[in-house]
Amino acid sequence: MRPDFGGSHTIVSLKALKDSGRLPVLWLVRSLKLAYHIASECFKLDLSVLISAGRDRACIVEKNVDRDFYCKYRRFQCPFFRNVFKTRIPKINIFMDYNMLVEGARSEGFCPYYMEDLVDADITVQNYFRARRKYFKAIVIDEVHNIFMPREIGFPFDDLNTIHTIINLNLDKSVGRIFERFLRAIRYSKTIVVEEYFDSIFLDELKGLMYQYVEDKRVSRILGRFLRLMQYNTVLNIERERIIGYKPLLPIQTFPQTIMLTGTWFNTMDKFLPSSFEKISVDFSNDKPEAMILEDLTTRYNDFDYKMIEEYRKFIVQMKLKARDKRILIFGSERVLQYFINLADLYEPTQIPKNWRGIMMLKARGRYAEGVDIPADIVVILGCPFLPPEVISRLSKIYSRMGFEDSWSLAATIPMLITTLQCIGRARRDPKQRPKIILADERYGKYVDELSNYLYIGEIDV
């Protein structure tokens, strides 16, 4: 476990792995943006690093098709794949990333994606979901709390019509009828679970279609995205003309030498770790920011009515008047923020301006909710950021069928608490940054014990 809010866990772990002779190491991250920070820590210890990407970034086939499926189906006809075995394997002195391999591959004609698997480095950094094909003495899963968040994938509702047409043109009528049943269900129920509508035979038929259209740039991309959405037992929910797929987490698989690092951990998550795991906590209790819970507000689905919206509006206006030119960062779900956008100076901007002032509103599970640094004086979490209730109830059923104990907290509480800390962490990347935190939902009162490991909860003056 690592100290929260920007500690030096990376270099400490690297040094321990180096000194104990546990190299090479596979370092798994949620986003490759983090990989360059890890590489800079490796330089300090003289460790060589490879930043390895998936097919989407590393494939050099010129066609604008779904590269993942294209490679799975056409790899053995791909000249770049064959050339991997005829090309000298590049040596890393200190650093190499997939961009360097792609550059070399363009002149020498080998596949950078498969070459990544042959290059030796002390530390290989890659995404959680990239295939693992090499031998490593240890595996580090960085920011492991991400594994407890259902993976969200968006899909435009309109693209279902394209898939419907392709099915009708190419497959048996009975397959078309299965798809129509699915279309009706998602239109009217708004939330469904994939396995209730599609079985493996149907999905195999779709994969066959994908094989047929793998060179067609429009169809292959739509079908490829749809097939990825259908993988595992995804819960589908319609949110503003888009289908959002929530992929349930899979039981954590570990190897004897697996290290998990995170600064976002709640005791209730312990029970989901393999029993052989040893937990080491580093206590940074002197360094916690001050926070308060607002008692009379809630965004709970049944209580978030016109009156409650007005109460929230009053709270935002008063806070703005009181805080004057301070930077107020407000996180909330799209469902909640839509009522207050007119009070914001910035709403989900394309870029975060350096010297921003006033009120900035961001989506709680949006693109700025993790990995970015947004200095602010006050951070407000506008309502507990739970997943939609229908999604929670379906995820919970899936988890309980999978044999997880306490499936409700896995589907509801843990993702909500992680999202809350991640949002706060945007303004607290460095211990010197001490924003005031306002948890604007009475439901936070139930989680004071969990949150007290990270926040001093009491009264604060903004």
Ligand code: SF4
């Ligand atoms: S072998 Fe490499 S270059 Fe060829 S399709 Fe696959 S990823 Fe792309």
